Amino acid sequence: MYHEKFTTSELEIKADEIMRTFDFERVLKHMEETDWKWYHAGEMKVPDLEAIRNQARALLTHAIWTETPTTNTGTGGFMAYKFTWGLSLTFQLASSHA
Numbered sequence: 001m002y003h004e005k006f007t008t009s010e011l012e013i014k015a016d017e018i019m020r021t022f023d024f025e026r027v028l029k030h031m032e033e034t035d036w037k038w039y040h041a042g043e044m045k046v047p048d049l050e051a052i053r054n055q056a057r058a059l060l061t062h063a064i065w066t067e068t069p070t071t072n073t074g075t076g077g078f079m080a081y082k083f084t085w086g087l088s089l090t091f092q093l094a095s096s097h098a
Helices: 008-021 024-034 051-064
Strands: 039-042 043-045 071-076 078-083 086-091
Touching: 008 043, 008 051, 008 086, 024 051, 024 078, 039 051, 051 086
Parallel strands: none
Antiparallel strands: 039 043, 071 078, 078 086
């Protein structure tokens, strides 16, 4: 079975690439249109683009530094995944698994 192993430095580079290419504006637009609020700075409000980007990066960082070879973490619609082949960031509206 084939397994890749990335260093934390390599995963940080992958996270930077995700942050450059992810469509955060699309997430913001959806959150504004649906009045999707997060608890931030003591109140419930639709987050701004900076808060959205900061939350996504924090999740990626958490996934990178988790010691297990694969993990996932999420909040507020975002999910960050660490796989043996790299990283993934999603903003999820619905999901079903069996």
